[in-house]
Amino acid sequence: MDIIVNSFLNMFQPIIFIAMIFGVSWGIFMGALPGFGAAIGIALLIPFTYGMNPIIALPILAAVYTGAYYGGGITSIMIGVPGNSPAAATIMDGFPMTQKGQSQKALTTSLLSSAFGGIFGGFALLLFAPKLVQVTLLFGPAEYFVLAVFGLTIIASLSGASIMKGLISGTFGLLLSTIGVDVITGASRFTFGEIYLFDGIPTIPLILGLFAFPRCLLMIRDIFLKESLTLSLSDDKSSGKNATLKEMFKMWKTVVRSSIIGTIIGMIPGAGANIACWVGYGEAKRNSKHPEKFGTGIPEGVAAAEAANNSVAGGSMIPLLTLGIPGNAASAVMLGALMIHGLVPGLKLFTTYASITYTYMVAMIFSCFILLAIGWYTSRIFAKLATINYLILVPIIIMVTLMGSFSNRQYVFDMWITLFLGIFCYWLTLLKYPMPPILLGVILGPISEKGLRRALMISKGDWTIFFTRPICIIMLILCVISVYYGLKISRSNIGKGNEEKGKIKDIKN
Amino acid sequence: MDKKKSNTLDKNLLSYFVFCIIAIFIYVRTFDMTSSSAMFPRLLSISIFSLNAFLIGQYFYYFFIRKEKGITQNRRNYWKSIFNLKKYTVIPILIFIICCLFVFAYPRIGFELSTFLLVFSIMVLVNKKEAIKKFYFAILIPLLFLLIFKVGLNLTIPLTIEIFFK
Numbered sequence: 001m002d003i004i005v006n007s008f009l010n011m012f013q014p015i016i017f018i019a020m021i022f023g024v025s026w027g028i029f030m031g032a033l034p035g036f037g038a039a040i041g042i043a044l045l046i047p048f049t050y051g052m053n054p055i056i057a058l059p060i061l062a063a064v065y066t067g068a069y070y071g072g073g074i075t076s077i078m079i080g081v082p083g084n085s086p087a088a089a090t091i092m093d094g095f096p097m098t099q100k101g102q103s104q105k106a107l108t109t110s111l112l113s114s115a116f117g118g119i120f121g122g123f124a125l126l127l128f129a130p131k132l133v134q135v136t137l138l139f140g141p142a143e144y145f146v147l148a149v150f151g152l153t154i155i156a157s158l159s160g161a162s163i164m165k166g167l168i169s170g171t172f173g174l175l176l177s178t179i180g181v182d183v184i185t186g187a188s189r190f191t192f193g194e195i196y197l198f199d200g201i202p203t204i205p206l207i208l209g210l211f212a213f214p215r216c217l218l219m220i221r222d223i224f225l226k227e228s229l230t231l232s233l234s235d236d237k238s239s240g241k242n243a244t245l246k247e248m249f250k251m252w253k254t255v256v257r258s259s260i261i262g263t264i265i266g267m268i269p270g271a272g273a274n275i276a277c278w279v280g281y282g283e284a285k286r287n288s289k290h291p292e293k294f295g296t297g298i299p300e301g302v303a304a305a306e307a308a309n310n311s312v313a314g315g316s317m318i319p320l321l322t323l324g325i326p327g328n329a330a331s332a333v334m335l336g337a338l339m340i341h342g343l344v345p346g347l348k349l350f351t352t353y354a355s356i357t358y359t360y361m362v363a364m365i366f367s368c369f370i371l372l373a374i375g376w377y378t379s380r381i382f383a384k385l386a387t388i389n390y391l392i393l394v395p396i397i398i399m400v401t402l403m404g405s406f407s408n409r410q411y412v413f414d415m416w417i418t419l420f421l422g423i424f425c426y427w428l429t430l431l432k433y434p435m436p437p438i439l440l441g442v443i444l445g446p447i448s449e450k451g452l453r454r455a456l457m458i459s460k461g462d463w464t465i466f467f468t469r470p471i472c473i474i475m476l477i478l479c480v481i482s483v484y485y486g487l488k489i490s491r492s493n494i495g496k497g498n499e500e501k502g503k504i505k506d507i508k509n
Numbered sequence: 510m511d512k513k514k515s516n517t518l519d520k521n522l523l524s525y526f527v528f529c530i531i532a533i534f535i536y537v538r539t540f541d542m543t544s545s546s547a548m549f550p551r552l553l554s555i556s557i558f559s560l561n562a563f564l565i566g567q568y569f570y571y572f573f574i575r576k577e578k579g580i581t582q583n584r585r586n587y588w589k590s591i592f593n594l595k596k597y598t599v600i601p602i603l604i605f606i607i608c609c610l611f612v613f614a615y616p617r618i619g620f621e622l623s624t625f626l627l628v629f630s631i632m633v634l635v636n637k638k639e640a641i642k643k644f645y646f647a648i649l650i651p652l653l654f655l656l657i658f659k660v661g662l663n664l665t666i667p668l669t670i671e672i673f674f675k
Contacts, residue, residue: 048662164564168528171557175535175550182546189546190538217601220635224597395631396650398608399624403654406615407664415612423605431524449549 004126007358011366016059020363023060024370025378027067031087032075032382033393038068038330039436040215043207044397046337047404050204054341054356059363061337065330066367069310070114070375071382077106077302078383086309089277093294093301100297108243109299110306111375113255115368117307120259121266121314122365125321128267129361133322133350141458142465145451146475148444151325153482163487165433173441174448176201183446184453196413203336205405205417206442210435211333212401213422216394218429223390243299251303254284258307265308266315268485280308314364321345321357324447329436335443340408522568525561532558604631619669620658624651 010016030041041064049057072087077094097106179190180200191197258280265276284304285294294301319325324345326332349357405418459465466472535554539547611627629647658664
């Protein structure tokens with residue numbers, strides 16, 4: 001309990017407090033920019049937090065994470081373009097509210113329910129993560145290998161349209177993870193004599209090359225395809241009034257239900273906010289006394305979607321901090337950030353590094369309060385910022401990306417890694433290869449290889465070790481379930497995506 | 510098979526071959542390693558090769574055995590579609606080249622000058638209008654970020670002023 005109180009007091013240290021205000025603002029901005037979102041927002045900030053004390057650095061990243069989930073909803077409401085995919089369900093009622101002249105009410109409803117969802121998810125994290133981590137005490141090398149395989153099964157649901165391409169991306173990521181000195185024999189592999197590669201591909205240039213650089217090139221491609229340099233803000237002359245607390249209390253059941261749904265879905269690896277927002281919205285509609293009003297611009301629709309997608313942030317951190325399994329792309333990047341600061345998920349996070357971990361978890365809750373304060377006064381400003389000329393934004397982000405990859409080890413070689421990986425991933429993105437599985441492969445590669453080889457050493461080359469230990473058997477069953485549901489989610493997402501795209505088009509027309 | 514699907518298959522064919530080449534390259538490189546170190550990369554290269562070989566096989570099955578019309582028509586435009594010389598294809602490549610030049614120049618001419626050239630050339634490449642305004646903006650950006658990197662984050666970066674004074 002003391003540690004939680006101390007972590008809470010840490011939040012009032014001026015440097016952490018100011019850093020978190022910046023983190024939330026940056027997160028809202030990145031979330032509001034279509035095509036960016038939490039993963040890129042965190043990726044761009046990681047290099048600059050590298051030199052900081054983790055007690056300061058991790059709360060900033062937690063704040064970005066929280067801010068970005070809310071930010072996506074702002075453009076959904078104001079422009080009718082979701083800043084990120086978890087905000088897609090917010091358009092259903094958010095944009096019609098703007099068209100009715102109630103954008104202010106939609107924004108404040110979104111803010112209050114987002115904050116509630118985030119706080120709910122944060123408390124779930126504080127409550128369940130320390131309990132779940134005890135399970136890892138029972139793990140040996142064989143269990144770690146099967147755990148890594150379980151982590152890799154979420155590739156199925158991160159793959160988007162093509163599972164095969166997801167598998168290729170994931171395997172390519174695993175291959176990248178073998179670059180560097182072999183941790184067991186000490187032999188160098190695929191380094192081509194470059195001393196810069198002895199420690200493997202550095203995480204920061206890798207993350208920036210996978211997410212930030214290709215995104216910039218895609219933005220430029222979009223400029224020429226659409227012949228437009230900005231998004232246009234809807235002609236919203238009368239913004240209306242804020243949502244009142246009384247109105248919010250009327251929706252308490254919807255907000256709590258969506259928060260529970262979001263937290264549970266967040267805990268399932270691979271499911272994530274993209275699904276949570278639709279499930280939350282769907283359940284709210286199903287349980288409503290007036291389901292026919294959903295989609296016409298009612299605050300309840302906005303609240304359901306936003307509470308669900310924000311509570312995912314806390315939920316997805318539970319398997320991440322305890323087992324090292326990221327639930328979605330943003331938490332995969334977050335895992336990279338934790339590792340850069342020398343924090344490996346598992347029991348040590350809750351014993352040796354408990355003060356840092358609890359500060360991070362409390363920061364996830366505290367950042368929701370900062371979000372409330374910032375969002376209440378500045379949502380409209382962020383909506384305007386999201387319409388910034390891409391011509392100004394792209395060169396700045398390219399420069400920050402390249403300097404970010406340099407800043408960690410201060411080797412120009414790292415900039416080359418970002419560039420060449422970036423152009424390769426740009427080409428892969430055009431061909432619809434998903435990027436998160438590559439990062440997942442790189443992160444889980446060393447765990448799976450070490451586990452596999454050590455387990456085989458213990459069993460003297462007998463592969464049945466993975467099928468005879470009780471935890472391994474349970475995990476393998478979970479793997480099969482995860483692949484099955486991953487495929488199901490992936491397929492239903494494609495169907496739902498097309499269906500909802502149609503609906504969104506109707507709303508905008 | 511509909512035309513859209515065959516078109517997607519066409520465009521992806523090159524990527525399947527690239528991944529196959531990467532897998533073969535990795536497999537060959539493992540010959541120099543001890544069997545213990547080579548096991549995991551070998552497993553992965555075999556997996557990546559098999560996945561892509563399957564997809565290549567699927568393509569040729571549709572092309573030779575089922576003789577899908579979509580693929581036959583698309584094949585005529587295949588190389589044209591890969592080397593599509595439209596603005597939206599060329600400009601990102603040019604920006605990549607500019608970034609390469611930036612990385613090459615950065616340790617030699619310093620942060621301020623290289624960043625100015627990077628920002629200005631990207632902005633002009635994307636849109637040639639109001640070049641003077643962009644010129645001022647390109648001067649402002651490096652100075653602003655110099656303040657952030659040098660003062661705020663205390664990064665050791667090569668400065669143009671220092672390099673020229675040396």
